[in-house]
Amino acid sequence: MGEAIRTQIDVEVRYFETDQMGLVHHANYLVWFELARTDLCARSGYHYADIERIGYRLLNIELQVRYRKPAHYGETVSVTCWIEDLASRAIRFAYEVRRDDELLVTGSTQHLWVEATSNHPCRTPKELRQPFRELAGLEG
Amino acid sequence: MGEAIRTQIDVEVRYFETDQMGLVHHANYLVWFELARTDLCARSGYHYADIERIGYRLLNIELQVRYRKPAHYGETVSVTCWIEDLASRAIRFAYEVRRDDELLVTGSTQHLWVEATSNHPCRTPKELRQPFRELAGLEG
Amino acid sequence: MGEAIRTQIDVEVRYFETDQMGLVHHANYLVWFELARTDLCARSGYHYADIERIGYRLLNIELQVRYRKPAHYGETVSVTCWIEDLASRAIRFAYEVRRDDELLVTGSTQHLWVEATSNHPCRTPKELRQPFRELAGLEG
Amino acid sequence: MGEAIRTQIDVEVRYFETDQMGLVHHANYLVWFELARTDLCARSGYHYADIERIGYRLLNIELQVRYRKPAHYGETVSVTCWIEDLASRAIRFAYEVRRDDELLVTGSTQHLWVEATSNHPCRTPKELRQPFRELAGLEG
Numbered sequence: 001m002g003e004a005i006r007t008q009i010d011v012e013v014r015y016f017e018t019d020q021m022g023l024v025h026h027a028n029y030l031v032w033f034e035l036a037r038t039d040l041c042a043r044s045g046y047h048y049a050d051i052e053r054i055g056y057r058l059l060n061i062e063l064q065v066r067y068r069k070p071a072h073y074g075e076t077v078s079v080t081c082w083i084e085d086l087a088s089r090a091i092r093f094a095y096e097v098r099r100d101d102e103l104l105v106t107g108s109t110q111h112l113w114v115e116a117t118s119n120h121p122c123r124t125p126k127e128l129r130q131p132f133r134e135l136a137g138l139e140g
Numbered sequence: 141m142g143e144a145i146r147t148q149i150d151v152e153v154r155y156f157e158t159d160q161m162g163l164v165h166h167a168n169y170l171v172w173f174e175l176a177r178t179d180l181c182a183r184s185g186y187h188y189a190d191i192e193r194i195g196y197r198l199l200n201i202e203l204q205v206r207y208r209k210p211a212h213y214g215e216t217v218s219v220t221c222w223i224e225d226l227a228s229r230a231i232r233f234a235y236e237v238r239r240d241d242e243l244l245v246t247g248s249t250q251h252l253w254v255e256a257t258s259n260h261p262c263r264t265p266k267e268l269r270q271p272f273r274e275l276a277g278l279e280g
Numbered sequence: 281m282g283e284a285i286r287t288q289i290d291v292e293v294r295y296f297e298t299d300q301m302g303l304v305h306h307a308n309y310l311v312w313f314e315l316a317r318t319d320l321c322a323r324s325g326y327h328y329a330d331i332e333r334i335g336y337r338l339l340n341i342e343l344q345v346r347y348r349k350p351a352h353y354g355e356t357v358s359v360t361c362w363i364e365d366l367a368s369r370a371i372r373f374a375y376e377v378r379r380d381d382e383l384l385v386t387g388s389t390q391h392l393w394v395e396a397t398s399n400h401p402c403r404t405p406k407e408l409r410q411p412f413r414e415l416a417g418l419e420g
Numbered sequence: 421m422g423e424a425i426r427t428q429i430d431v432e433v434r435y436f437e438t439d440q441m442g443l444v445h446h447a448n449y450l451v452w453f454e455l456a457r458t459d460l461c462a463r464s465g466y467h468y469a470d471i472e473r474i475g476y477r478l479l480n481i482e483l484q485v486r487y488r489k490p491a492h493y494g495e496t497v498s499v500t501c502w503i504e505d506l507a508s509r510a511i512r513f514a515y516e517v518r519r520d521d522e523l524l525v526t527g528s529t530q531h532l533w534v535e536a537t538s539n540h541p542c543r544t545p546k547e548l549r550q551p552f553r554e555l556a557g558l559e560g
Contacts (some may be wrong), residue, residue: 012455012458014451014454014455015159015160015165015454015458015468016159016165016167016450016451016454018159018160019155019156019158019159019160020155020158020159020160020161020162020163020213020332021160021337021339021399022160023160023399025155025156026310026340026343027156027307027308027310027311028307030306030307030310030436031307031434031436034434034435034436035432035434038432038435047494048435048493048494049492049493049494050494052300057301059301059347060306060347061346061347061348062344062345062346062347063306063343063344063345063346063347064342064343064344065342065343066341066342066343067339067340067341067342067343068341070399072469073160073468073469074467074468074469074470119301119303119350152315152318154311154314154315155314155318155328156310156311156314160472161477161479161539163539166450166480166483167447167448167450167451168447170296170446170447170450171294171296171447174294174295174296175292175294178292178295187354188295188353188354189352189353189354190354192440197441199441199487200446200487201486201487201488202484202485202486202487203446203483203484203485203486203487204482204483204484205482205483206481206482206483207479207480207481207482207483208481210539212329213328213329214327214328214329214330259441259443259490295439295440295445296439296445296447298439298440299435299436299438299439299440300435300438300439300440300441300442300443300493301440302440303440305435305436307436353440
């Protein structure tokens with residue numbers, strides 16, 4: 001059993017993302033998490049847009065975030081994402097936001113596989129089982 | 141021929157909507173316009189969610205905004221919306237944002253009727269012709 | 281010792297808040313939490329905008345959300361907020377989002393008092409101690 | 421007199437930016453314009469964050485957008501930005517959003533120079549006159 005694959009993307013802070021504290025508003029980190037999750041999923045060979053096209057979605061059912069230090073306009077941060085836990089019907093992703101070596105924000109999100117037409121929970125789509133096990137470091 | 145029906149809604153400024161200038165970020169006014177447009181459409185007897193359910197959408201194809209004075213967190217503003225121009229395939233809505241009597245922002249948006257499944261332009265849906273003519277002050 | 285004061289606000293779902301799943305995107309619930317928190321704070325006699333004006337802020341350092349059922353465009357939901365825990369330097373707020381009697385989303389946020397100019401942690405501002413103890417149901 | 425300098429950035433569509441039409445919501449293009457404007461300003465030798473630090477801001481007073489074709493999740497678009505008109509107290513920026521060679525959205529924004537502390541209009545800050553004239557293709 002190997003290690004989970006970690007993706008890392010750079011995100012430039014947008015002026016729109018600041019609030020009148022002069023910091024990035026805390027809701028925007030979820031959007032950055034999602035951007036990193038998109039990048040990680042793409043490494044399965046299926047872009048998340050393709051996963052939707054074949055009829056499946058990852059519905060977010062739980063979320064934790066710890067804000068240690070804020071990001072600011074004018075900065076570019078890195079967002080790391082990996083699969084922390086993989087079950088037959090659910091995935092937990094973990095996230096770290098850094099400015100250089102400084103850890104700013106950590107978080108995790110729990111998702112259920114659902115059928116796109118009905119939003120009903122389902123098992124991991126057949127074609128994605130092996131690729132996601134590899135992302136999670138469970139094979140190969 | 142009468143006057144166009146004007147709707148007016150109150151919008152409480154959200155902290156999230158501020159930026160580090162300490163003002164409401166200019167993109168958020170479009171979201172407020174949309175909220176007022178929803179309210180105006182509902183007066184046709186069809187909530188915009190219902191319009192989508194019967195298979196039509198109003199695709200935004202043009203936008204103008206003039207920002208005179210900014211809104212701030214802690215304030216509640218009013219947003220007025222009315223139909224400025226009604227054609228067989230298009231609608232122009234106009235907007236005014238006020239804090240008490242003070243005019244803050246004005247704008248207009250041009251929309252095409254499209255079929256929801258294809259996003260192809262179409263004529264005003266049959267069932268909406270009369271109600272929207274009334275909203276526009278062209279009948280009754 | 282009494283019960284914590286619960287505030288409840290109505291929030292109309294905005295089209296902008298939906299995503300291509302046809303549901304409210306999960307990040308928007310944080311913005312609704314904030315709107316309810318603003319309303320609760322105002323019951324202390326100090327609008328949060330006033331709290332900033334006298335030089336203090338509530339910095340968000342932690343967040344949990346559980347998404348049970350989604351909200352949709354065309355719906356108005358209620359958001360309830362109350363103080364779950366009050367310490368000398370920190371406050372934990374709790375939230376519930378409902379559509380009629382149906383519980384959609386629950387969450388909590390942990391905040392530190394900071395000085396607005398420096399963002400340095402501080403004790404609860406003197407003038408706010410009594411009002412916030414009352415909000416938390418610890419007096420009166 | 422030369423040509424205005426054109427900056428071009430790539431923007432990956434975020435899931436958060438879609439709405440239930442399955443397209444990028446029209447308000448997000450303004451955020452992308454801003455991102456490209458940040459990039460163009462940085463070519464003056466002053467990042468916009470630095471311009472604020474030395475006490476000035478570009479207040480948005482007018483906006484036009486034409487939406488021709490929509491962008492979707494899963495796509496990366498390019499946003500081009502340049503100075504269309506430079507006056508002693510104001511700047512007009514123009515924007516084009518493309519997916520490969522296909523023109524999706526065009527727009528322009530008019531801004532006034534203001535002093536950051538008061539938001540009062542002022543002339544172009546001395547240190548920025550020459551750099552912005554060069555951006556506008558008026559010198560060099």
